[in-house]
Amino acid sequence: MKFLLISDVHGNTEVLDKLEPQFKEADVVLFAGDFARFKAPETGLPALEKLCSKHDAVFSVIGNCDDPSFLAEIEKKDISVEGSLVNWEGLVFAGSGGGSKFSGETLFERSDEELAADLDIVARQGEQQWDNLVILIHNPPKDSKCDAIANGMHVGSPLLRAFIEKHQPLAAVTGHIHESAAIDTIGRTTVVNPGALADGHYAWLEAEKTADGWKVTRASLETV
Numbered sequence: 001m002k003f004l005l006i007s008d009v010h011g012n013t014e015v016l017d018k019l020e021p022q023f024k025e026a027d028v029v030l031f032a033g034d035f036a037r038f039k040a041p042e043t044g045l046p047a048l049e050k051l052c053s054k055h056d057a058v059f060s061v062i063g064n065c066d067d068p069s070f071l072a073e074i075e076k077k078d079i080s081v082e083g084s085l086v087n088w089e090g091l092v093f094a095g096s097g098g099g100s101k102f103s104g105e106t107l108f109e110r111s112d113e114e115l116a117a118d119l120d121i122v123a124r125q126g127e128q129q130w131d132n133l134v135i136l137i138h139n140p141p142k143d144s145k146c147d148a149i150a151n152g153m154h155v156g157s158p159l160l161r162a163f164i165e166k167h168q169p170l171a172a173v174t175g176h177i178h179e180s181a182a183i184d185t186i187g188r189t190t191v192v193n194p195g196a197l198a199d200g201h202y203a204w205l206e207a208e209k210t211a212d213g214w215k216v217t218r219a220s221l222e223t224v
Helices: 013-018 020-025 041-054 068-076 112-117 158-167
Strands: 002-006 028-031 058-060 086-088 091-096 133-137 171-173 182-186 189-193 201-210 213-223
Touching: 002 020, 002 171, 013 041, 028 041, 028 133, 041 058, 041 068, 058 091, 112 158, 133 158, 158 182, 171 201, 182 213, 189 201, 189 213
Parallel strands: 002 028, 028 058, 091 133, 133 171, 171 189
Antiparallel strands: 002 201, 086 091, 182 189, 201 213
16 A cells, blocks of 8 residues: 655645656545645645646645635545544544644644544544554644754653554654654554645555555655
8 A cells, every 4th residue: 555645735736747746656646734825725726636637536624724614625525534433445544633732833833632633533442453544734733753853852742642552543644744754662662744835745654454454565755
């Protein structure tokens, strides 16, 4: 299974066209939020429509630059995994949108408790192995390679990290922190921040089902 990982397109529809070969190669596309440009929420819908025209299997959350009401738009397209469990080809997708409270200048800033609450649906399924779970979280987990801003400070979510440590999903796909494109692990979970697609950054993740369950076989950061 080959996943095309993208995030933070910020209204740049032209870069989606540049990814045409990658869309054709991917089995599934995972988008970790921020359709819209900063302080320009109207740029989100064209980006959404362009993204959905590129592949039949897209799953997504919204980001901190997206208006909270934009969740309804991705739900109309049937690509949202926020606050839900979506089964697809033997995998399960769940997600949490928005970013941590910070400047108050973006539209969808949330408390850590709110970010983590979107994933409560996983805990409500009871104790089980989640080797086939992939989570999309716009805000990265704290203290990983994927959440450091330019001065080196780690600004990710402690509760999202705690969720990963407890449930150990197959992978966590994140974004938000443009300067922290990276691949990391938390326990058995592969964590990927592909970087901002608006700047031409994306990632690949490959996984396969083995006799012992789903395993990540490869992950890489790329630039278009």
